[in-house]
Amino acid sequence: MLPQVPLPLLPPLLPLNLALSRLMRGIVARHPAILRRLGPHATARILLDVTDAPFPLLFEPARQRVSAHRRATLPTADAVIRGKLAAFLAMLHGGVDGDALFFSGALAISGDTAAVLALRNALDDAELDLSEELLALSGRAAPVLQPALALVARRTGLALSRQEGLA
């Protein structure tokens, strides 16, 4: 009888992190100006603490990496931006102004303020569309993903696409 060898436990966040980093690499490849605008701040580690999501996200632009983390084991970061998912998505898609969210208390920041500003300005200029980026990544699954994303946006009210014409 063969001895039972315990299988290594695959960290459950690993597949998510691989997908997130692939998404990040795709965004940087399609929008190279993001890294140029970040300049020296590209090496900053910026934690997005999405308070109504299960996992905070650590952005490492220079390494083109995004990783999800459990709240119990948060990584060290140069700056932290804290807010709700709807606020982050609306800001990313040009629907609301980041400063206005900050002035109203809907977003809070700590740590390296210059790095946070650089990231905000670089992403605002990139005019990203998260749905477009996900569809570009999904290959042959795009025809299925597109209506699914639209359905999620309708059901949740989240801004999953760039706001054309702006509010």
Next chain:
Amino acid sequence: MMELVCPAGTPAALRAAVEAGAHAVYCGFADETNARNFPGLNFSRQEMAEAVAFAHARGAKVLVAINTFPRAGDQALWHRAVADAARAGADAVILADPGLLAFAAERHPGLRLHLSVQAAAANPDAINLYATAFGVRRVVLPRVLTVAEIAAINREVDVETEVFVFGGLCVMAEGRCSLSSWATGLSPNMNGVCSPASHVSYSDVQGQSEARLADWLIHRTAKGASVPYPTLCKGCFTSADGKGAVQTGHIFEDPVSLDATQLIPALQRAGVRALKIEGRQRSRAYVAQVVRAFRAAVEAAEAGAPMPESLLASLTEGQAATTGSYAKTWR
């Protein structure tokens, strides 16, 4: 119609401004030559040329702000910015330094010159000097004048005047304020940054939110409440009240923003040619929303219609607005 001059910190914001109805957009190069030298902001030379082409194709102008004061020995950076703005096809450059104005007038005689608010030209004699000496065609007036004072200036000058109507409110004689230099060593006048983000920190301390500038505590608010950006002129201080006791409050100015929407007809009657919106450091969402609102307001003023009620308070620092010095009451 009065010209609406709108901010753009990025090419995306410039496109948003033009599409929202800006008559002119002002922007700067990504270096110390402009007074909004913030991380991640501003234009490369190629982006500037593309922005000018985009704006001109839609009937809008581009004004390039080169409005910091050149450092001794480093003037070439500022000279190159003027030359590159001219080469990009800019409709005007916005300058503050007399030496740079002289350089632009001599080397680029076809380039329209606007005097930046950073020059703090606040009386007819000063404005006429800039017009006579350098051929300045428009003056951006400092935010320390009343509407009556602006009307008095316009009666005695031959150049166009431009005034701020919305956004972050500098309450000092601009170009001469040393508060940021005193606290951080960096200033809007020399480095293009007032209260630079590199010296700003926010933190939660004992259940309260604190905003600091270079370790100076500027604001302390209840956690979750709005925390203003920590500039010294709008900071909260404890000082003597002149009666033997102490007072704590916003000694210079509250952390509020300018909104002069309702004063647009009065500014028009005062002879103002152009209205300026502050906010090159803000997002394209801010630009689109504010420009659209003010385009409607200047069209209403042109038609003699009442000014629309401003719905922009949520975009302003402190979530509140003031008419600033335009209708000043001293305390």
